Amino acid sequence: MSGNEHKYINEAFETNWIAPLGPNVNAFEKELATYAGTAGAAATSSGTAAIHLALELFGVGHGDIVFCSSLTFVASANPILYVGAEPVFIDSEEETWNMSPVALACAFEDAQARRKLPKAVIVVNLYGQSAKMDELMEICERYEIPIIEDAAESLGSLYKGKKSGSFGHFGIYSFNGNKIITTSGGGILVSNDLEALARSRFLATQARDAAKHYQHSTVGYNYRMSNILAGVGRAQLEVLDERVQARRDVFDRYVQALGDIKGVHFMPELEGTYSNRWLTALTLDPEVIKVTPYDLIDLLEEENIEARPVWKPLHMQPLFEGCKFYPHGKGDVVSKRLFAEGLCLPSGSNMTVEEQERVIEVLRKHLLASNSLKSDEAVHEVYGKQ
Numbered sequence: 001m002s003g004n005e006h007k008y009i010n011e012a013f014e015t016n017w018i019a020p021l022g023p024n025v026n027a028f029e030k031e032l033a034t035y036a037g038t039a040g041a042a043a044t045s046s047g048t049a050a051i052h053l054a055l056e057l058f059g060v061g062h063g064d065i066v067f068c069s070s071l072t073f074v075a076s077a078n079p080i081l082y083v084g085a086e087p088v089f090i091d092s093e094e095e096t097w098n099m100s101p102v103a104l105a106c107a108f109e110d111a112q113a114r115r116k117l118p119k120a121v122i123v124v125n126l127y128g129q130s131a132k133m134d135e136l137m138e139i140c141e142r143y144e145i146p147i148i149e150d151a152a153e154s155l156g157s158l159y160k161g162k163k164s165g166s167f168g169h170f171g172i173y174s175f176n177g178n179k180i181i182t183t184s185g186g187g188i189l190v191s192n193d194l195e196a197l198a199r200s201r202f203l204a205t206q207a208r209d210a211a212k213h214y215q216h217s218t219v220g221y222n223y224r225m226s227n228i229l230a231g232v233g234r235a236q237l238e239v240l241d242e243r244v245q246a247r248r249d250v251f252d253r254y255v256q257a258l259g260d261i262k263g264v265h266f267m268p269e270l271e272g273t274y275s276n277r278w279l280t281a282l283t284l285d286p287e288v289i290k291v292t293p294y295d296l297i298d299l300l301e302e303e304n305i306e307a308r309p310v311w312k313p314l315h316m317q318p319l320f321e322g323c324k325f326y327p328h329g330k331g332d333v334v335s336k337r338l339f340a341e342g343l344c345l346p347s348g349s350n351m352t353v354e355e356q357e358r359v360i361e362v363l364r365k366h367l368l369a370s371n372s373l374k375s376d377e378a379v380h381e382v383y384g385k386q
């Protein structure tokens with residue numbers, strides 16, 4: 001927490017606005033939209049709910065197809081199943097780890113040939129890194145298919161000077177407990193389409209028709225953010241840029257300390273983009289480093305340090321068995337390789353330098369011990385001291 005949360009929460013208590021509506025919700029939506037650079041925003045109970053609403057707003061339903069990044073958290077695609085549509089997964093490319101324009105173009109060509117285009121494309125910005133939006137948008141515009149930008153992990157990141165999450169027809173952010181800023185649980189839908197946002201608020205409050213009595217003619221949801229949690233969000237938004245800087249500092253310290261080890265490759269930052277570095281992610285080249293990400297996770301665990309694998313691609317999940325998937329190249333499944341070789345390090349913005357040094361020490365020890373090439377300095381370290 002940042003310190004100002006109590007102020008906004010107390011305001012909610014003092015004015016007795018303990019409801020999924022109220023002045024904090026309205027203010028949070030305005031402030032977040034200003035930050036993101038969109039015309040408006042609609043706060044929701046989760047990021048997943050915001051994706052679900054976006055699909056509803058595009059009228060996606062039974063029998064429809066939705067394209068979605070494969071290398072992501074399951075929440076990106078679960079709403080496709082909620083509305084009864086069929087997900088088609090698109091591989092990553094190397095430079096951003098995000099949706100491959102090559103694979104997307106293939107998927108569209110195939111869909112065109114089958115005379116069944118998708119209703120929407122869900123583009124994810126992984127670990128804070130923005131996808132190649134220019135290329136992806138150009139392809140989607142050619143087929144006149146709208147983009148939902150899943151920016152749950154990239155709040156505060158930039159793509160060519162504009163905020164990540166502001167490129168799609170809809171963008172979504174998450175304020176779940178693990179995200180860069182949090183309301184303990186929550187999300188938001190952002191867009192320049194104010195009419196659609198108004199409709200999303202209607203759908204998110206049980207779709208109650210304009211009548212004196214309780215009248216309903218559409219299925220609705222209970223998806224609004226509470227006025228108390230929006231107060232937490234307002235205070236968190238004030239420190240977002242500091243949090244981004246802190247996470248980038250964490251990333252830079254890892255690169256400084258481990259970047260010289262052969263076979264260690266940190267997640268790239270595409271030229272013209274600025275990542276919030278939500279998580280420091282890297283890959284270990286199995287040709288050079290014998291220890292696998294899973295071994296390292298266990299070795300770190302022994303020291304009471306938690307690390308995680310990279311998201312398991314959705315096209316490899318039992319839940320999505322049988323779903324179509326378009327690889328980046330023939331026999332070149334980038335998302336699968338990133339999953340096999342990838343590791344996410346402890347990256348919290350409140351991690352102290354001392355804590356991080358402890359993580360680095362353990363990592364360096366095990367990486368060098370299993371490295372067949374080793375860094376020059378490491379060779380010196382190992383042999384020079386004898």
Ligand SMILES: *Cc1c(COP(=O)(O)O)cnc(C)c1O
Nearest residue numbers: 046047048073075076152174176
């Ligand atoms: C966290 C996350 C979500 C879902 O957000 P919730 O607020 O937890 O529902 C969606 N997509 C991605 C990529 C996420 O990391």
